Amino acid sequence: MLKLQGIAVSPGVTIGEALVLDSEGFRIPRRFVERSAVDTELERLANAVAETAREIERNRDAIRAELGEQYAAIFDAHLAMLHDERLQGELTSAVRDKNWWPEYAVSRTLRRYAKVFQSLDNHIAQRAHDIYDIEKSLLRNLLGQRRETLAAISQPVIVLAHNLTPSETANLDRRFVKGFATELGGPGSHTAIVAEGLEIPAVVGLGPFLADVSGGEPVILDGQQGVVILQPDEETIARYKLELEAARTVAAKLDTLRDLPAETLDGERIQLTGNIEFPSEAEQCLSRGCDGIGLYRTEFLYLTSRREPTEEDHFAAYSAVVQSMHGKPVVIRTLDLGADKMRTETTPEEERNPCLGLRSIRLSLRQLPMFRTQLRAILRASALGDVRVLFPLVSTIVELRQARLVLADVMEDLAEHGIAFNPKMPVGMMVETPAAVMMLDAFIKEVDFVSIGTNDLIQYTLAVDRGNKEVADLYNACDPAVLRLLSRSLDVAREAGVPANVCGQMSGSVMYTQLLLGLGLRQLSVPPSAIPEVKQACRSVSVADCREIAARALQMDSAREVKAFLRDQMRRRLSETVG
Amino acid sequence: MTTPETVSREVVVGIEQGLHARPADLVAREARKWQSRIELVAERQRADGKSILDLLTLAAESGTRLVVEATGPDAREAVEAIGGLFDRNFTEQT
Known part of the structure; x- marks a missing residue:
């Protein structure tokens, strides 16, 4: 038996047969052909x-x-x-x-x-x-x-690979692929996001292990703990089978929450929306009882095909989501990718620091034809339901104004051609840089809503690349600096009467639910799989208590203290859900 | 022509960087135009004139003397063509 620790990126426990994909850089074994x-x-x-x-x-x-x-x-x-x-x-x-x-x-x-x-x-x-x-x-x-042959799998397997690209992950057949584990990869990578979207348990960043396993052997994959067990013994298999049973019972219990609102004990109604990447996930959100789509990421349209997506590609995806939501809000975020991930004709010079480089709204504003194509499709979809557009990584007011100008221009164009759209489509921005937080009082006057992206906000605030093993432990949502920025953002938004929502991984973890509600948040956007649990959390607490918790957390001066405190508070009030 | 003829001549690598990838490619390309077996012979080694990889293993530096050797029905023309490449120092053909 060999137990490996990797990075948990998509929850769920699964036991199955290994399907090993060799990969480049891997030692090529001496093998013969028939x-x-x-x-x-x-x-x-x-x-x-x-x-x-x-x-x-x-x-x-x-x-x-x-x-x-x-x-x-x-x-x-x-x-x-x-x-x-x-x-x-x-x-x-x-x-x-x-x-x-x-x-x-x-x-x-x-x-x-x-x-x-x-x-x-x-x-x-x-x-x-x-x-x-x-x-x-x-x-x-x-x-x-x-x-x-990945596409041709016909029996249940756990895929083990050196690396899987986002599009390979996206094309995994969910009927048969029960989980996957890779040597490379980190949290927040697109592969991780897709795995979560498809609800396939996954562990990445395991380091070299493919040499220790052969196809067909039993494997246990624990996407919650980030653990992969090769050649497990009988006892371990039995233990995990019990765990699987228990998880099913909890899931069945949470299922009863579907038609209940996310309302606190003291009657505060929380908007609980889903984060999605693929149109098919809208259904997963609905079936768990959500209030809309709080973040529709659109990167996949750009990553899964070799060519740039056409307006019709965009529109087909957006309209599918909007129609399935039957009037519930759908927040569509424009392209949030680095130039390094795009298959553009003119590949820019290699960037030394892609996270601080040409990406997201910066890239869109440079590639206007591409940006306009996406905006046209979003606007056309706005005629079909409650569509809102969200600009990522805005760090200066000029960018926000430029983006709005392009949007206004595209609207004019559509109007001229008599194409239907919602001229009052709400426009929002992501708050994910310290600059955006510090200047939010200025930004807030020019947007209809804000969405706080905690993943990037943490990275930029703490100057930590969480894909870098050496410093990943510094990446901590509990850091007091992060808490203060969140608190400030929510205060500014509340004073201005502008809706704010949090859509990072923080919102999907029940450990933070009380803190976020206490800081004044009333909209949470979470991965579809987290909807029942977070809803249960909202229904188990009172805003009055949450405020107290948030106030105490804000007094603390180390991430460790905050974490221990929040974990303790979570156990106290949410013991039922968390088990 | 029934008896294959062997023709050879000496050439000197005049290029400053030696017989590197580009000239080796030109030699191989030229050699492949002919039916004859063509070899470039260095002091201790022979290389298949039609193979860029093999030619590179000669590691012929500037100033190295090589013998171009062709055996086959068009050996004479082949040697002449390849010799010409070295004579012109691999500059663009006229």
């Missing part, structure tokens, strides 16, 4: 070569356009190496005559060349990098084809 499969394997190899060639050509064309012919020539050399007759002959013969697995043939053969180059005592030694590049690309393409 004689009868030689032709199919050779075809797979040929496809990988062709795909790799296309990749090199694409790079070459991009570099040529940007830097000129001289720099593009190196890619011609790559192509020549890839298509080298001798190399191709060696690869083919390795598969056909030695019956090597194509992955193994590629790795062995190319590494041999790389080694020869490395041993040379002149500049040719650098060509070894080119060979490794080609090897990597070929392997990725070979393994990528195997990964397509």
Whole structure:
């Protein structure tokens, strides 16, 4: 039995068979192919070569356009190496005559060349990098084809991989994929968000472990604790089975809350909305009894396809959500991605600090045609229900005004063409930088609502990248600095009579419910899976008590103290839900 | 032509950076135009003239003397064409 600790990104416990996806960088085992499969394997190899060639050509064309012919020539050399007759002959013969697995043939053969180059005592030694590049690309393409089998899974499995891209995650078949665990990845990554959206239990950031497991072995995955257990013993399996049973009982109990409002013991009605990423999640929110969609993230439209989404792509997704909500509010957030994640034609120079770089509203304001396309679709959807638009990462008033100007311009355009939209569509901004909090009294006069994104606010306030293991422990929602910024934001919004909502992970954790209500929050936007639990939490407390808790928490000067206090308060009042 | 003919001539690597990827690619491309087996021979090593990878393993620096050797029906033309590349120092053909 081997117990691994990773980062919990999507809750749920699951027991199942392992499906191991090899991946690049992973040691390629010496494997052989069946004689009868030689032709199919050779075809797979040929496809990988062709795909790799296309990749090199694409790079070459991009570099040529940007830097000129001289720099593009190196890619011609790559192509020549890839298509080298001798190399191709060696690869083919390795598969056909030695019956090597194509992955193994590629790795062995190319590494041999790389080694020869490395041993040379002149500049040719650098060509070894080119060979490794080609090897990597070929392997990725070979393994990528195997990964397509992900879509063809027909029995329950737990997927174990080096890494899963957001789109691979998005395409997992929920009927069969009972959970997944990856060596790479961190909290808040898109893969994590998607896993949560699909409600697939997931653990990421486990570090290298794929060498210790084979396909078909039993695996236990605990998405709550971030634990993966390989080759579990009988006793452990039995214990987890009991836990699964207990979780089902709690879920059944929470299910009875569906038609009850999120109302505190002293009669304060809380707006409880869902955070979604995919249109299908709107249904999950409704079935758990939500008051609307408080955050509809739209990044997936940009990430799942190779081309930029069209206005119709946007509109199809938005209108599906708006219609399924039957008049309940839907807050659509415009693109909140870094330029580094976009497949734009003009890739900007590598950013040293993407979190502080060209992203979100900054990117939208630079890429106006793309921004306008999205705004047109949001506006068109506003004719179908209660749609509100939300701008992410606003840090200066100029950005807010510019974004509103573009919106006004798009409205004019639609009006001219007689296309229906809501001219009074509410406009809001994310409050997720200390700058936005400090200047909120100015911003608040120019918005209809604000949404506090605690994930980014914590990161920017505490100067911590929570994907960085070395400092991740400094990332703490309980930090007094964060509490003060939250308190201030909610005070400013209340005084101005502008609705405020919190949509970070903080709002989805019942540990913070009392604190947030006590600070004056009346709208919580949470992942669909957290709706019942948070609703139960709201129904178990009184605002009067919450105020007291918040006041005491604000007096504390360390995150540790706050955390211990909040945890204690949660246990005291919410013991039933939390168990 | 039934008996394959072997033709050879000496060339000197004139490029400052030696026979690096781009010129090696040009040699291989040219060599592949001909039916003959073509090899570049260095002091201790022979390389397949049609393979950029193999040519690179020669690690021929500037000033290195190599022998271009072709065997086959069009050996003479092949050697002439490849020799020409070295003579022109791999500048654009006219």
